[in-house]
Amino acid sequence: MKKSIFLLSSSSVHGYGFLEYNKSAIQSFFEDIGGPIVFVPFAAAREEWDSYTEKVARFFATIGIAVRGLHTVDRERIFTDYKAIFIGGGNTFRLLHELQLRSLLQDIRAAVLDGRVAYMGSSAGTNMATKSICTTNDMPIVYPQQGFEALNLFTYQINPHYLDPEPETKHKGETRDQRIAEFHQENSTPVVGLREGSYILMGPDFGTTHKLFIGGQPGAKVFAPGKKPFEAPRETEFVLTPEGDVV
Amino acid sequence: MKKSIFLLSSSSVHGYGFLEYNKSAIQSFFEDIGGPIVFVPFAAAREEWDSYTEKVARFFATIGIAVRGLHTVDRERIFTDYKAIFIGGGNTFRLLHELQLRSLLQDIRAAVLDGRVAYMGSSAGTNMATKSICTTNDMPIVYPQQGFEALNLFTYQINPHYLDPEPETKHKGETRDQRIAEFHQENSTPVVGLREGSYILMGPDFGTTHKLFIGGQPGAKVFAPGKKPFEAPRETEFVLTPEGDVV
Numbered sequence: 001m002k003k004s005i006f007l008l009s010s011s012s013v014h015g016y017g018f019l020e021y022n023k024s025a026i027q028s029f030f031e032d033i034g035g036p037i038v039f040v041p042f043a044a045a046r047e048e049w050d051s052y053t054e055k056v057a058r059f060f061a062t063i064g065i066a067v068r069g070l071h072t073v074d075r076e077r078i079f080t081d082y083k084a085i086f087i088g089g090g091n092t093f094r095l096l097h098e099l100q101l102r103s104l105l106q107d108i109r110a111a112v113l114d115g116r117v118a119y120m121g122s123s124a125g126t127n128m129a130t131k132s133i134c135t136t137n138d139m140p141i142v143y144p145q146q147g148f149e150a151l152n153l154f155t156y157q158i159n160p161h162y163l164d165p166e167p168e169t170k171h172k173g174e175t176r177d178q179r180i181a182e183f184h185q186e187n188s189t190p191v192v193g194l195r196e197g198s199y200i201l202m203g204p205d206f207g208t209t210h211k212l213f214i215g216g217q218p219g220a221k222v223f224a225p226g227k228k229p230f231e232a233p234r235e236t237e238f239v240l241t242p243e244g245d246v247v
Numbered sequence: 248m249k250k251s252i253f254l255l256s257s258s259s260v261h262g263y264g265f266l267e268y269n270k271s272a273i274q275s276f277f278e279d280i281g282g283p284i285v286f287v288p289f290a291a292a293r294e295e296w297d298s299y300t301e302k303v304a305r306f307f308a309t310i311g312i313a314v315r316g317l318h319t320v321d322r323e324r325i326f327t328d329y330k331a332i333f334i335g336g337g338n339t340f341r342l343l344h345e346l347q348l349r350s351l352l353q354d355i356r357a358a359v360l361d362g363r364v365a366y367m368g369s370s371a372g373t374n375m376a377t378k379s380i381c382t383t384n385d386m387p388i389v390y391p392q393q394g395f396e397a398l399n400l401f402t403y404q405i406n407p408h409y410l411d412p413e414p415e416t417k418h419k420g421e422t423r424d425q426r427i428a429e430f431h432q433e434n435s436t437p438v439v440g441l442r443e444g445s446y447i448l449m450g451p452d453f454g455t456t457h458k459l460f461i462g463g464q465p466g467a468k469v470f471a472p473g474k475k476p477f478e479a480p481r482e483t484e485f486v487l488t489p490e491g492d493v494v
Contacts, residue, residue, distance in 0.1 A: 010419050010420075012419040013419060014417035014418075014419060015417075045429075045432040045433075090429075091429050093387075094429075094433065133387065134386065134387050134388055134389075134390075135386060136386070136387065137386070137420055137421075138421070138426070138429075139381065139382060139383070139384070139426040139427075139429060139430055140340075140380060140381050140383065140387060140395055141381055141429055141430045141432075141433045141434065142381075142433050143381075143394050143395045147390050148387060148390045161418070161419065161420040163418060163420070170261035170262075171261075171408070171410060171443065172257050172259040172260060172261060172408065172443055173257075173384055173408040173410070173443075174384075174385070179385070179386040179388075180386075182292075182337075182338050182341075182385075182386060182388050183386055183388045185292040185388075186292075186341065186388045186389050187388065196418065196419055196420075
């Protein structure tokens with residue numbers, strides 16, 4: 001099955017330039033899909049939309065793909081003139097709020113599921129591909145008026161920038177695992193904790209097959225209510241059930 | 248001026264039992280106010296409300312003050328039979344959601360401003376005393392249907408469990424300072440970053456005088472848009488202006 005959804009934990013990894021750590025995976029994803037890409041900079045502040053888009057365009061120029069900012073594209077051309085939509089990182093609440101204001105969520109979802117555009121997300125853009133933003137790490141700096149529901153292309157939750165607990169820490173704020181356990185006190189959806197440098201690849205049929213591929217050396221952990229968290233399979237296709245089992 | 252609002256960064260500090268690190272400050276706050284205390288456990292999961300209340304009651308028993316869980320008190324008695332309301336830590340979104348469902352925010356705010364009850368908060372309960380929950384560190388596990396506005400007793404923002412940036416970290420998730428800077432891209436309210444072990448004391452007239460007292464050895468940092476963050480005065484009363492200046 002063709003992979004058309006590509007979700008990175010983060011665009012920056014220690015010791016690497018912007019998107020560089022995952023460059024070969026990005027290149028191989030776009031080999032089939034091609035360009036141009038429409039880039040969504042809404043997780044950044046409005047003043048930064050242009051400079052953020054330029055930064056993304058500079059990266060993609062090195063693999064021969066053109067990029068344009070969604071804020072500079074006529075609405076009716078978004079899903080006809082571009083082969084892929086890339087939603088970048090920043091603040092997930094601000095991103096969701098802007099997508100709600102522009103009534104873009106349904107259109108993006110339909111276009112990806114229909115195969116009209118491929119989807120790439122990074123950090124906040126990865127949260128946006130999931131069921132809801134309820135497992136973001138971001139500060140709630142803006143109130144999304146229409147709820148926390150996101151694109152639901154990946155019908156579970158992802159926690160990007162996942163960090164394993166540090167047993168030595170003296171800080172008493174909740175660990176990431178405690179935060180995810182709190183999520184599971186209120187919700188039953190499995191959560192994939194995606195470490196920086198890792199990514200998920202899947203087809204638009206994820207909701208029916210639940211088949212995914214996790215790439216990148218750091219890997220990922222699966223959390224489900226009432227289950228001990230476990231390492232997800234890496235570099236191989238597998239099915240993750242709605243109960244959080246690997247089959 | 249009598250202090251009737253007491254906001255702790257956290258109830259746990261490395262090396263100390265529950266609330267023990269700030270025990271003498273708690274004792275001196277309640278010397279004038281007395282008991283009993285009505286405790287709000289809503290930041291915890293519903294199954295934990297009773298055990299959480301018992302834990303708080305065990306601590307306050309050591310200073311001779313009785314505690315009862317708000318979920319076991321008749322609504323009309325909350326503001327007549329109790330000298331203070333204590334909102335404990337946990338998940339801020341879950342706490343706000345429950346207070347909204349019970350339509351308690353206006354009543355608590357009015358009772359504290361009128362001097363009918365004193366207010367103590369810790370962590371999520373400290374976020375709840377401020378203008379909004381927009382500077383919480385918590386995961387948005389529940390959607391508060393009525394917005395992010397909180398009690399607005401402290402008319403600015405607090406970031407509890409405040410952590411100074413770690414220059415050595417390899418993790419690329421946002422630092423606390425970057426998160427607060429993002430908040431200031433969208434909002435102009437000053438933010439007090441309250442380190443674990445520190446607390447804020449103030450009177451119910453804070454909104455008019457903006458006079459506060461920060462206690463506890465670790466101290467606090469003040470953030471305002473367009474200003475370099477600076478250490479807040481410690482162990483002395485001072486006025487913090489709505490522009491984030493100390494005068």
